[in-house]
Amino acid sequence: MRPEFETEQFKKGLKIRREVLGGAYVDKSVASADDMTAPLQKLVTEWCWGEVWGRDTLDRRTRSFLNLAMLTALNRPHEIRLHVRGALNNGLTREEIREVILQAAIYCGVPAALDAMKVTLEVFKEFDAEAAEKK
Amino acid sequence: MRPEFETEQFKKGLKIRREVLGGAYVDKSVASADDMTAPLQKLVTEWCWGEVWGRDTLDRRTRSFLNLAMLTALNRPHEIRLHVRGALNNGLTREEIREVILQAAIYCGVPAALDAMKVTLEVFKEFDAEAAEKK
Amino acid sequence: MRPEFETEQFKKGLKIRREVLGGAYVDKSVASADDMTAPLQKLVTEWCWGEVWGRDTLDRRTRSFLNLAMLTALNRPHEIRLHVRGALNNGLTREEIREVILQAAIYCGVPAALDAMKVTLEVFKEFDAEAAEKK
Amino acid sequence: MRPEFETEQFKKGLKIRREVLGGAYVDKSVASADDMTAPLQKLVTEWCWGEVWGRDTLDRRTRSFLNLAMLTALNRPHEIRLHVRGALNNGLTREEIREVILQAAIYCGVPAALDAMKVTLEVFKEFDAEAAEKK
């Protein structure tokens, strides 16, 4: 690991980030970091994951709900994809994720909900395929 | 009440809307409805409140979390104001609302969080003043 | 059809939705609905199409103009694609659609207009190919 | 008038802008232009009004519909205020403006519609007050 990644805050963040988004995906991002991408990797891991996701007042389930809601409103399909996966890892049921999208239809508008649903269904398919492979 | 408000769906929605946002505020919106505003009042009460807030899969606490997150992302201070109030009515603590704003700082950006905090603090002051009056 | 789709409002909405977006596309969405997607299909068909598109005050041509304008502002290319098709079905000329995009360049910014133009040209090509096939 | 305002394109745009938004408001913006604001006044008058609003393919009524839709989606209350006024000047009825807001509730989300309705009602009141004064 790069020397600037050797902080307590980074390690704390990395642990949470791996647990939520999956070890393989996160390890790849961190291992491939170069001078161009390392400062953003550091910022995201320390600040987003170590600082905010590491706070106790909300549990991870609630934080996953918040992220799905915000990312749908913000129109960020790449991140929705990651955080639907994170939501499943954090114990949300598929029905609960569906309800977030329904509520987003009202507050963010129907196109936001349809776009989020499209990405979500793709993640569910990937999960099913991965589960089938493991058998 | 206007005749188009006399549906089962409207009554169901009105009950939930009053419980979440407060009876006085909602009754005023409904009572003042005229030909210009009634169709939107009907749409919001039946669909948003009767249909989506009325679904069982998520409890009201979770729906309040989602709304605070979405409204902060969407940059809608009038609605944040109403739904901070709704969140307190639905049992969120002030610390939990603070955490939503912190998480929004990461995903929606610092200006979104600062704007949401400003409105939230104003609602807390109003609540304290109302509580002091009741004593 | 699923039992929850057997309402008057759904049937009314489905008819309009098919006429605007095309029967094949809509039938596929409805037929493939499962427990994950059915509530959103129901919401969209009843609320968006039955309730709002079903209102008389504006004709479908005007509603298509509004949708192209809003979807360009909202940065939702999947929906722009559907509603360029809908606009052509509702009788807008290609020149009229072009004018919406030009006006969007002013109010939503040049990148919004360029992105909408890109999707629009793709739909026009699809239409031309479909017309050529039918001959 | 400032020398850089003496172009054919500016005069063409100014005429349309005055007819849509009202002469008093526009004359004030143009007359008060200084080195800070003149380039933006010039850009808006020549480009937005002379170039785009001056095109023939869409009539002014349709352009008002488009603007109300886009400005609601873009969350720009100052401009909604001006263009509700412009819409009334261009012959839209209050019921037609209401329908734009209802359709925006679906596509832009309920908070966008409620915010637009609030501003719209204020403009209607101003119009009624001005009409009462003229009697």
Place this chain on the structure above:
Amino acid sequence: MRPEFETEQFKKGLKIRREVLGGAYVDKSVASADDMTAPLQKLVTEWCWGEVWGRDTLDRRTRSFLNLAMLTALNRPHEIRLHVRGALNNGLTREEIREVILQAAIYCGVPAALDAMKVTLEVFKEFDAEAAEKK
């Protein structure tokens, strides 16, 4: 100062934040911090100001340009107000700020530019009044 503010990163950030936004404004935000607002104050001061504004690759003038551009696009008038002030403190001329707004008219749309101009002119007036007072 609260104990959680006693970090090196906070002190570094506070120094830069005071230099850019003005000492009086920042000191008030920090001094008034309570359990509700302190975590966000800490996050903003350490990460936004200590970490990102504290990096060497871009000078403060360039960072002010970036902020004016982003905040105009993001539709955040409270923050535009602060950062027009910051831009003047960082040595941007009024003409340079005007040019940012003109470029935003093209890319973010005319309403974004007009809204930003409105706030900017108010800040310039405040600056002139403060300068007149000091004489």
Place this chain on the structure above:
Amino acid sequence: MRPEFETEQFKKGLKIRREVLGGAYVDKSVASADDMTAPLQKLVTEWCWGEVWGRDTLDRRTRSFLNLAMLTALNRPHEIRLHVRGALNNGLTREEIREVILQAAIYCGVPAALDAMKVTLEVFKEFDAEAAEKK
């Protein structure tokens, strides 16, 4: 070239646009213009490039900084791609582009920064491949 492209303003804009975005890309857009796309090509070339990019108060380096910031905030990956290329042509270093993205992480949110980084890295790869080919 189409007759409506034969204005002084268009030629001025075309020259700047070619220098910033690259001659091959721009020539293709202009040469392929038909009745559908020509008015937008004309609007963009004359107003965006001839009028605003052609102004003296800001140099092209600064305008590239502004564009990267705005386009990241506006969530427009196609345009980010073009303007990362433009930024390199205007002399920004890769480190400077990285810093824009880091600052956007704070103000526009982490997902905006991650999406912009993704596109930026792709452009850097293309540049490297083109440089390798030329050898």
